[in-house]
Amino acid sequence: MDKSKYTSYEDCIKFHGHLCGGITMGYILSVFAMQQLEALPNENLFCRVEFQSCMTDAVQCVTGCTIGKKNLEIKLADTKAMYLVRRATGEGVKVKMNFKAPDGMTKQEMPRYLMTLNPADICTVEKVKLEI
Numbered sequence: 824m825d826k827s828k829y830t831s832y833e834d835c836i837k838f839h840g841h842l843c844g845g846i847t848m849g850y851i852l853s854v855f856a857m858q859q860l861e862a863l864p865n866e867n868l869f870c871r872v873e874f875q876s877c878m879t880d881a882v883q884c885v886t887g888c889t890i891g892k893k894n895l896e897i898k899l900a901d902t903k904a905m906y907l908v909r910r911a912t913g914e915g916v917k918v919k920m921n922f923k924a925p926d927g928m929t930k931q932e933m934p935r936y937l938m939t940l941n942p943a944d945i946c947t948v949e950k951v952k953l954e955i
């Protein structure tokens with residue numbers, strides 16, 4: 824996948840402050856969402872995430888939707904799902920990561936392992952329309 828249009832994985836880690844599974848999952852999920860929507864970071868997007876965790880920092884870096892700009896909404900639901908829509912229409916995608924670390928995998932091994940996976944194998948996509 825062409826990721827060059829988006830904030831890099833390394834820059835997400837720098838923003839977040841440490842390398843971890845969460846920032847890695849957030850990076851994979853948000854790049855996948857941007858690609859599904861065929862969106863660019865400078866577009867007028869709106870994002871809703873169902874998690875407030877390390878993942879959320881990567882979402883802000885990659886999508887450009889941030890708490891400060893009020894185009895990022897956190898609606899906790901204990902899932903790894905995010906909605907990414909065009910603000911003008913509310914139309915977009917919901918992407919959800921269904922990843923479970925293999926038994927015995929350490930926290931240190933997880934980021935590198937995640938980056939070897941095909942995002943389409945661990946994420947589901949559906950079309951949505953949000954009322955913003």
Ligand SMILES: [Zn+2]
Nearest residue numbers: 843845846877
């Ligand atoms: Zn973290």
